[in-house]
Amino acid sequence: MTSVQTPDGLPAAKATTVADALGRPLHDLRISLLDQCNLRCPYCMPESEFHSDYEFLRKQQRLTYDEIIQVVRVATGLGVGKIRLTGGEPLLDKNIAELIGRLTDLPLVKDLAMTTNGMLLATAAPKLAKAGLHRVTVSLDSLDDGVFSHMSGGRGDVSKVLAGIRAAEDAGLDPIKINVVVQRGVNDHTIIDLLEYFRGTGHIVRLIEFMDVGNRNGWRMDQVMPSRKVLELVEQRWPLQAMDKNYTGEVARRYKYVDGEGEIGFISSVTEPFCGNCSRARLSADGMLYTCLFATHGTDLREPLRNGADDNELRDILSQIWLQRADRYSELRQPDLAEAHILRKVEMYRIGG
């Protein structure tokens, strides 16, 4: 095994893999480019708190592209193959194509994806594809204008998001996944229409259980619509057949329409937790590394980076973090405690879900 990269930038021959305290490899790195967003989804960034005077991270507080590239270079040397760019809303970063281009130059980045709310995707899609982005996931909780407006803090526009999805398809950024957070009594009555719209398009709708992420969404268990209930609802309309996972650690349970009109998925962190194979780490825009979506603390990488840490020093830091990792929040979640919102968890907008 050679070190991650030689000082003169020669690509590492191959990665070493590092396993956490539960034997899980480090495979996915989600990178939040900025903490700002152009929507105000109440379950993530409520307008009441993230108003016009709210102070988001300043540029110098955010990791530079050089710093992000160094973290990714080292992380891929430790087994990371999948990079997902997130936010806030990553497309608010005007130079994102430059970063994408540099990430695709790293030999061990096998899968480069982005999660976006789609509002800016229609114009951005061609340059993202040209820069080398492989695929996109679009968050779209409903096709009903009123419901979507409510779930996006009055700022979302369904037609803009759909135009973004078409542009991403035209640019070849597919298969496109559509993430739908299902909230009982909020958008569950509009799921069938959304599925109907995407049937036969090749796009994959993933129905996500409402989670107690962060500290601001007032999560209660009775707002969760268990995936098995959603599955029953869908099967009343279209017969489905279970499919195998694409890879170990994939979060979605996959189903295909028996009539051949495509695939959907269920992400059931609350009722069917999947911590056992969780191989994801999350990097915030200001350089904090978190080892769980529901983490209460992270590790600051910005300081060692700005103190001139080289690849091997950073590799030791990352290895230590992962080797000690034992997160399995969803498996241990006690709904009554979660409803009490006692734990001060990292906010979702800071790590992009």
Ligand code: SF4
């Ligand atoms: S709760 Fe944490 S450990 Fe479990 S699957 Fe989610 S991110 Fe992974």
